[in-house]
Amino acid sequence: MSGRQFVLLTLNGISFGALLFLLSSGFTLIFGLMRIVNLAHGSFYLLGGYVGLTLMQGGQSFWVAMVGGALAIAVLGFVVERGLLLRVRGRTMPEVLLTVGLSLIFADLALARWGGDPILLDRPSQFAGTVELGGVTYPEFRLLVLALGVLLAVLMWVLQSRTRIGAIIRAGVDDREMVSALGINVNAVFTGVFVFGALLAGMTGVIGGVFLSLYPGADGEILNFALVVVILGGLGDLRGAIVGSLLVGLIDSFGRSLTPSLSYFLLFAPMALILIFRPRGLFGRATVN
Amino acid sequence: MNGLRIIKWAGLAAIVGLAIALPYVISSFYVNMATQMLFFGLFALSINLIAGYGGMVTLGQAGLLGIAGYGLGIFYTSYALPLGVSALLAIISTIVVAAFLGLMLVRASGVYFLMITLAQGMVVWGIAQRLTTLTGGDNGLRGIARPPFAIEYWSYYYFSLAVVALCVFMIARIVRSPFGLSLKGVREAETRMAPLGYDVKRIKLIAFTISGAFAGVAGLLLAMYNNFFSPPSVYVKASAEGLLMSILGGVGTITGAFVGSGVFVFVTNYVSGYMERWPTLLGLIFVLTILFAPDGVVGAWQRLVWAPLLRRFGAADEAELIEVGVGGGGLLSDRDRKVLKSATDGDSAVPEEPSKPVEETRAGS
Numbered sequence: 001m002s003g004r005q006f007v008l009l010t011l012n013g014i015s016f017g018a019l020l021f022l023l024s025s026g027f028t029l030i031f032g033l034m035r036i037v038n039l040a041h042g043s044f045y046l047l048g049g050y051v052g053l054t055l056m057q058g059g060q061s062f063w064v065a066m067v068g069g070a071l072a073i074a075v076l077g078f079v080v081e082r083g084l085l086l087r088v089r090g091r092t093m094p095e096v097l098l099t100v101g102l103s104l105i106f107a108d109l110a111l112a113r114w115g116g117d118p119i120l121l122d123r124p125s126q127f128a129g130t131v132e133l134g135g136v137t138y139p140e141f142r143l144l145v146l147a148l149g150v151l152l153a154v155l156m157w158v159l160q161s162r163t164r165i166g167a168i169i170r171a172g173v174d175d176r177e178m179v180s181a182l183g184i185n186v187n188a189v190f191t192g193v194f195v196f197g198a199l200l201a202g203m204t205g206v207i208g209g210v211f212l213s214l215y216p217g218a219d220g221e222i223l224n225f226a227l228v229v230v231i232l233g234g235l236g237d238l239r240g241a242i243v244g245s246l247l248v249g250l251i252d253s254f255g256r257s258l259t260p261s262l263s264y265f266l267l268f269a270p271m272a273l274i275l276i277f278r279p280r281g282l283f284g285r286a287t288v289n
Numbered sequence: 290m291n292g293l294r295i296i297k298w299a300g301l302a303a304i305v306g307l308a309i310a311l312p313y314v315i316s317s318f319y320v321n322m323a324t325q326m327l328f329f330g331l332f333a334l335s336i337n338l339i340a341g342y343g344g345m346v347t348l349g350q351a352g353l354l355g356i357a358g359y360g361l362g363i364f365y366t367s368y369a370l371p372l373g374v375s376a377l378l379a380i381i382s383t384i385v386v387a388a389f390l391g392l393m394l395v396r397a398s399g400v401y402f403l404m405i406t407l408a409q410g411m412v413v414w415g416i417a418q419r420l421t422t423l424t425g426g427d428n429g430l431r432g433i434a435r436p437p438f439a440i441e442y443w444s445y446y447y448f449s450l451a452v453v454a455l456c457v458f459m460i461a462r463i464v465r466s467p468f469g470l471s472l473k474g475v476r477e478a479e480t481r482m483a484p485l486g487y488d489v490k491r492i493k494l495i496a497f498t499i500s501g502a503f504a505g506v507a508g509l510l511l512a513m514y515n516n517f518f519s520p521p522s523v524y525v526k527a528s529a530e531g532l533l534m535s536i537l538g539g540v541g542t543i544t545g546a547f548v549g550s551g552v553f554v555f556v557t558n559y560v561s562g563y564m565e566r567w568p569t570l571l572g573l574i575f576v577l578t579i580l581f582a583p584d585g586v587v588g589a590w591q592r593l594v595w596a597p598l599l600r601r602f603g604a605a606d607e608a609e610l611i612e613v614g615v616g617g618g619g620l621l622s623d624r625d626r627k628v629l630k631s632a633t634d635g636d637s638a639v640p641e642e643p644s645k646p647v648e649e650t651r652a653g654s
Contacts, residue, residue: 101575264415
């Protein structure tokens with residue numbers, strides 16, 4: 001492998017990792033606090049992308065589409081959380097399976113509304129060019145995604161470790177009952193976190209529409225990447241999501257280039273190792289329950 | 290009591306008689322539907338075995354069904370081995386893969402188990418789609434034959450009936466065996482099983498592997514039915530549909546799997562002719578079942594009809610067993626069962642229990 005190819009694959013891996021982080025941070029946050037594995041997270045991503053598509057077809061810019069997709073999915077997340085998940089709160093399996101049922105419905109409705117052909121969204125005009133980086137010509141948009149990923153990581157870190165709401169969330173992850181005993185409305189916090197996760201998923205969908213394209217089945221594929229990220233990193237942990245995303249992004253990038261037909265399997269190997277030797281993931285830890 | 294036993298056996302005999310008479314009564318379209326109901330039912334039952342009896346809910350079972358389906362296709366079409374040999378090798382491959390996947394799962398339970406199986410299933414699907422030299426990619430594998438004595442729609446129906454009946458018999462034996470009971474023990478109180486001297490990881494691994502083998506048999510029947518195998522049969526959606534059948538019918542029951550597959554096949558074959566958005570309908574059925582009937586059709590039947598009957602005939606003990614859910618209910622917590630029971634009794638007071646979150650990511654004991 002030439003040095004330039006190595007740089008290119010590394011950049012691809014890191015920028016894809018950033019996209020995965022945008023998605024899996026919300027996923028892992030929802031799990032960490034609510035113990036809900038939201039298997040409709042991939043659907044939120046895809047629907048967000050499609051809402052962005054509709055906005056862009058209506059002549060709106062990428063930025064409007066991104067905000068629109070994020071807000072639309074935030075509303076959807078609110079409806080799902082208040083209308084359905086609240087009814088089965090605290091019953092682990094029904095919660096997860098409810099999101100599975102929803103993902104089947106969303107996938108079918110998206111197919112009905114937006115059809116089955118893959119669609120690539122246009123890059124924002126400000127980031128449509130390329131830059132020279134380490135001897136390779138690299139698209140600006142991917143660097144933008146990388147920057148967004150870093151920005152979100154910093155934001156979430158500050159939010160978690162420096163603000164009151166972050167303290168409540170951290171406390172909620174460790175001991176939900178104690179938090180509610182302190183007079184904090186845990187249900188409101190839950191809804192807030194779920195809606196925030198949905199918002200991120202919707203936003204990432206529009207970005208992913210430029211990055212990867214939108215098509216039926218993209219929901220399941222991106223969800224699988226997010227799952228591997230949190231299995232590697234440890235559920236409910238921000239550092240785990242960062243490291244897991246980068247790891248998965250890099251493995252996928254190099255895997256696709258070196259053995260295209262087996263890249264999925266390459267992803268699988270570290271997951272198998274982690275599960276056998278560190279079943280809680282790299283950063284997973286025991287929670288007080 | 291004896292009266293009830295007789296009713297039960299008479300019911301079973303009626304079902305068997307009906308199953309045998311079916312091709313003489315209905316047209317080929319419906320016989321084919323019945324054939325699908327049989328192998329999808331077996332698939333749902335394989336999920337039921339670990340989800341309902343073992344409390345391990347899987348979303349990757351279609352991956353194992355796919356190993357067998359692809360195995361059959363590869364051995365039979367690419368290596369031109371005889372059909373029987375190919376089928377045998379396909380099942381052996383499925384067992385080996387299931388055991389390997391199971392090794393990754395033995396330390397997980399609950400939602401964590403579900404997530405890992407989902408990821409595993411996606412990996413099998415990804416390989417099926419990308420390893421085109423072996424699997425044909427999106428085009429799938431063509432030319433998978435039915436056994437020479439079961440080419441016609443009706444003979445293939447009887448063939449499937451025989452295979453599925455044999456599997457059901459074996460599964461019924463397994464769940465009633467000491468091993469089956471220890472599996473229920475894992476479902477009810479995993480942490481208590483180890484101090485009692487049970488090797489929980491071994492029980493889980495064996496259960497997962499057995500379940501995978503039965504999913505593999507369903508995969509063989511599916512592949513031979515279509516003469517074809519392709520990635521959608523392996524996709525997470527197929528796993529979710531299997532789980533839907535299992536839950537809709539009633540987890541932890543054997544008949545439930547076939548009730549569930551019956552509804553599924555009815556929607557995919559019949560309703561789909563009249564309603565374009567039938568997958569949405571399936572999703573809605575899924576959501577509504579989980580919200581309103583978590584013990585499924587058969588569970589509700591047992592709770593609302595069978596248990597009161599047992600009571601009337603003086604078998605209060607057995608009725609009690611059904612009502613507290615010892616017979617099944619991997620999806621239900623103890624509290625859920627009490628809620629359902631009090632609803633059945635017409636007792637509006639729902640017992641309030643402190644919500645004690647279950648520890649999900651239990652590392653090995």
